[in-house]
Amino acid sequence: GYFVTYIDGEKTLASYLRPGGEDWQYLRLTPYPLITGDIDQAISSFLLIGFATIAVGGLISFLFSLRVRKPIGEIYQNLEQLEQESRKNRSGHRQQLFRNLLYGSENPEAVLKSGTLNGLRLKGLDEECLLVLVRIRNYRGLYLGYDSDDRSLFRYAVANVAAEICSRSVCAEVVDMGGGSHLTLILTHCENVDLPFQEWVNSCLQEITFSVSQALSLELSYTVSELFPFQNIAAAYRITQEAAGHQLFCKTGDILWAKQVLERNSRHYTYPQEREEQMVEAILSSNEEQADAIMRGVILETEEYSFSVVNLVVSRIALSLLGVVDDLKSSHLLESPESDLVESYAVTHLAEEESIEAVVGGFEKMIHEIVSLLENKRNAHHFVLVQKISDIIQKTFQDPECCLDSVAEAVGLSPAYAGKLYRRYTLKSVAETIGELRMEQAKRLLLENRKLTISEISARTGFSSNSYFSKVFRKENGMTPNEYRNLNQSGGNS
Known part of the structure; x- marks a missing residue:
């Protein structure tokens, strides 16, 4: 028989033999690793070979799949690109069709029959519609801060927000009016609105304003048409666009009702x-x-x-x-x-x-x-004129005929204009300047040339008479010319 035991902590197989009737027995002890070693090695080799086979096979399969996948991937990318271009072209064609419809270059009946307007679920040409002209405020800031693709994304986002909010109650289509700051909402099935119609429009547009402001930091203003039959969409658009010009006078979020604006502004105007x-x-x-x-x-x-x-x-x-x-x-x-x-x-x-x-x-x-x-130009020109006036006064103040009239005539100006111009730049009148120059000259002659008589000095300084000279001198200096000369014998000035 045999049994498993541990000898000195090592797992061991003990086998024994007891001959029948004999007093002796045979016992053999075999460590377990000696028994299972070959089996373990065989298992490890098998697993190693298996893993190696799987790895090599997987690598070969991966390389082969790459080779097969490359042309398939290129075909898939080409198909995806074609699909995107097709969607873009369909969307662009649809937008252009709507723009032509609003501009009046498409027949509403033909467009309705083409199925392009299925989203509006129009039942006929007489079904009532509503136009809302949406203007993105401060679009010039977007123009300066973003390229054309980014601006298109902004307009697309505004259009999505407006369409989603309006579509809760009515059928809505948003038209990008050619890449500028304007979008146009076309609404149908307006009879499904529970609230009074104008109240619903105000509530809906205010929600659009709030959502766009929160999500895109953009500001909007609106012009709303009257309800009209679909067949008159081009005429309704022209009327609403005319009224939309008055958004210039509005604040962000304001709503203009086209009919009210045009009725208010129908008076005759005379340019002033x-x-x-x-x-x-x-x-x-x-x-x-x-x-x-x-x-x-x-x-x-x-x-x-x-x-x-x-x-x-x-x-x-x-x-x-x-x-x-x-x-x-x-x-x-x-x-x-x-x-x-x-x-x-x-x-x-x-x-x-x-x-x-x-x-x-x-x-x-x-x-x-x-x-x-x-x-600036006048100042430069006036400075030249004032300088000419000053030069003429300096040269002619000793002439008794020197006065504002003679100076103005010399520079080719009217006396009134010359006097006003000179006072503006010198803060003195022409007469005051002539008088000051004559008085300074008289004082200098009184002190520097004592041989000259008062009459001679009066004549040399441009005063018309001796008595007038004495009168003016006394008024200006508080003394007569002779008193001034005697007081300043040392050559000083008062």
Whole structure:
């Protein structure tokens, strides 16, 4: 028999033999490792060979799959790219179709039959629709800060938010109006709205404003059409777009109702030509504050009229200011390239301006620039004139005929203008300057040349008579010429 035991801590197989009837027995002890060693080695070899076979087979399979997969992957990528381009083209074609529909270059009936408008679930040409023109405010900031692809993503995100919110109650389609700051919402099945319709529109658009502000940090404003039959969509779009121009006068989130705007702005308008002339006159006289006030008043008054009137007035103001620049150039009071900066403030596309305040601010900058350049030019010109007046006075003050009239005639100016100009820059009148020069000359002659009589000094300094000289001298110095001479015998001056 046999049994397993531990001898000195080592697992051992004990086998024994007891012969029958004999008194002796046979016992053998075999350590377990000697028994299982060959078996363990065989198992290890088998496992090693198995793992090696699997690894080599897997490597060969992987390399083979790479070789097979490469052309398949290229085919898959090409298919995926084609699919994306196809989706993009379909989307672009669909957007262009909607734009053409709004612009009136597509027949609503033909588009309806084509199935393109299935998302709106229109039942016929007479079904009522609603247009909402959405404007992204401060789009110029997006234009300067992002490339065209990023701006497209912003518009796409705004369109998705608007469509998702509106689609809870009605069928909605959002049209990107050609890459600018405007989107158009087309809404149908408006009869499904539970709330009063205008209340629902206000609530819906406010939610869009909040969501877009939170998610994209963008600000929106809206112009809403009246309900109209689908077949009149192009006419409704034109009317709503006309009213949308008045978003210039609105704040972020404001909602304009096209019908109310156009009814309010249907009055006849007469352009205030007289006030424009007053503005130009104020600019030419360097009265910047008055020019700004007139310009601002003329533009802001157009809020009560149609957008075509606003556009007309802004264009007239721009042309008037540019006319001032051209006239000043012609008279050499302004010269390029200085005046090029002035012309850069002209409004190019009113619909793209952020607000009427931005338009007014641009014109205020333009007026300020014109007045500043004109003042600089005038100051330089006036300085030359004042210098000429001063030179003439210095040369002729000893002539009794020297006076404001003679000096003005010498420089080719009217006496009133010459006197005003000279006082502006010297803070003294021409007569005061002539009198001071004559008095200084008289004092010098009284002290330096005692042989000259008072009458001779009076004649040499331009006074008309001896008595008049004495009278003026006493008034200026508190003493007669003789008293002054005697008091200053040492040659001093009083």
